[in-house]
Amino acid sequence: MESYQLDNLIITLNKEGSREFSKVSFPIRYGLFSEIRTPEYLFQFNLNGEIKFIRGLPRTWPHPAEWLKRTVGNDWVYYSAGDYKGIYDYFGEYYFPYLSYPSNSIIDGDPFNDQSVILAKKSLQALRARIDELISGPKPKSLKEFLTRVIRNDEETLRRRADQLHHFIGGQVTVLPPDTRHVDYEVIPIIVADGCLYHCGFCRVKTGQDFTPRAPKDVMRQMKELKRFLGRDLHNYNAIFLGQHDALSAGREVLELAAERAYEIFEFERSHLRGAYLFLFGSVDSMIHSEEGLFESLSHFPFSTYINVGLESNDPKTLEALKKPVSVEKLREAFTRILDINRRYEKIEVTSNFVFGEDLPSGHLPSLLELTRNRLNLIGNKGGVYLSPLVDERMREKASKRELLRRFLKFKTGSRLPAFIYLIQRL
Numbered sequence: 232m233e234s235y236q237l238d239n240l241i242i243t244l245n246k247e248g249s250r251e252f253s254k255v256s257f258p259i260r261y262g263l264f265s266e267i268r269t270p271e272y273l274f275q276f277n278l279n280g281e282i283k284f285i286r287g288l289p290r291t292w293p294h295p296a297e298w299l300k301r302t303v304g305n306d307w308v309y310y311s312a313g314d315y316k317g318i319y320d321y322f323g324e325y326y327f328p329y330l331s332y333p334s335n336s337i338i339d340g341d342p343f344n345d346q347s348v349i350l351a352k353k354s355l356q357a358l359r360a361r362i363d364e365l366i367s368g369p370k371p372k373s374l375k376e377f378l379t380r381v382i383r384n385d386e387e388t389l390r391r392r393a394d395q396l397h398h399f400i401g402g403q404v405t406v407l408p409p410d411t412r413h414v415d416y417e418v419i420p421i422i423v424a425d426g427c428l429y430h431c432g433f434c435r436v437k438t439g440q441d442f443t444p445r446a447p448k449d450v451m452r453q454m455k456e457l458k459r460f461l462g463r464d465l466h467n468y469n470a471i472f473l474g475q476h477d478a479l480s481a482g483r484e485v486l487e488l489a490a491e492r493a494y495e496i497f498e499f500e501r502s503h504l505r506g507a508y509l510f511l512f513g514s515v516d517s518m519i520h521s522e523e524g525l526f527e528s529l530s531h532f533p534f535s536t537y538i539n540v541g542l543e544s545n546d547p548k549t550l551e552a553l554k555k556p557v558s559v560e561k562l563r564e565a566f567t568r569i570l571d572i573n574r575r576y577e578k579i580e581v582t583s584n585f586v587f588g589e590d591l592p593s594g595h596l597p598s599l600l601e602l603t604r605n606r607l608n609l610i611g612n613k614g615g616v617y618l619s620p621l622v623d624e625r626m627r628e629k630a631s632k633r634e635l636l637r638r639f640l641k642f643k644t645g646s647r648l649p650a651f652i653y654l655i656q657r658l
């Protein structure tokens with residue numbers, strides 16, 4: 232770690248954050264990063280000199296322990312502490328990520344309208360201009376290089392970088408699995424299959440494409456391009472997301488190839504972060520039909536693997552209303568296999584998603600309790616259940632949101648599996 236003072240800027244290079252993702256109720260940073268402290272803000276950058284976090288220091292900032300984060304997809308997210316306890320009960324995390332784009336949140340408030348948050352985002356431009364004034368003259372090489380990168384990474388460059396990322400993988404990741412919260416959504420996305428099997432009527436994240444696996448050659452191409460793209464910041468990652476909506480259907484060959492080669496190509500053994508994580512989505516059909524050998528082999532890779540499966544409902548009327556072309560019998564068969572895999576493989580956790588909303592048939596929530604309570608003898612700490620709010624314009628009313636949160640807590644109390652709300656995040 233090196234520290235320098237340039238006028239009223241305090242610059243620290245290669246600061247070490249935590250080496251392990253953890254759930255804590257105070258601001259935490261991971262891996263290796265550099266920061267610039269001004270009298271008003273704390274700016275933190277990844278090893279490419281791209282802005283990653285901003286926290287306001289003056290009294291006008293909404294909360295001393297809250298911050299803004301910029302994702303690799305160039306979206307801003309505001310991490311709010313809420314009242315800590317409530318947020319943790321709903322999401323399993325101490326911070327609630329307010330998104331700067333439309334999603335399915337049922338938590339009120341929009342910090343992106345807060346003047347101090349608007350100013351914090353704008354302050355980057357002034358910071359770059361200030362550095363530009365101060366950079367000339369003799370300086371240590373590492374400091375000069377870092378400042379040059381910060382100046383170069385202006386809004387336009389960061390936008391182009393996100394476009395480049397999406398170009399490499401063939402489009403935006405419309406939704407990340409809820410389990411990626413365990414690594415603060417810091418995943419390297421690799422697409423092993425496009426589209427999905429069902430084209431459900433209710434779904435807002437589907438790409439509309441028919442399910443098509445990518446060729447192994449394309450998966451390898453993506454990984455090589457992504458490694459070049461991440462550059463110096465590569466070792467700040469230890470997690471991959473195999474997309475898009477049903478990677479589990481892509482089959483054993485491509486999944487094994489992706490898992491095995493990703494670990495080597497992204498040099499996870501040399502990561503600044505401990506452990507390695509693999510995330511993917513599955514479907515009712517892929518859960519039922521995947522050969523046992525695939526899970527066997529995934530469990531032997533050096534990853535903690537999380538598979539998230541969209542089940543949506545255990546009630547035939549709700550499935551019909553959602554226009555999900557899957558029978559309740561098949562769905563129960565998939566759920567039985569989920570329980571079985573969670574029991575058999577220590578390093579694999581399969582979680583499931585169900586919808587959750589105001590206008591669903593009355594049998595929906597009782598049918599979920601039938602699955603997650605009556606069918607199980609013991610309380611489990613694995614195989615979490617995520618409820619994904621179906622929100623529409625009318626849900627802007629605070630009272631409706633409060634009612635949904637109340638219903639969620641009632642469900643959570645009854646479920647024998649851990650239960651959380653699913654906030655849809657893109658990359």
Ligand code: SF4
Pocket residue numbers: 426427428429430431432434435436437476514541
């Ligand atoms: S819920 Fe899943 S399977 Fe259904 S349309 Fe959306 S992405 Fe496809």
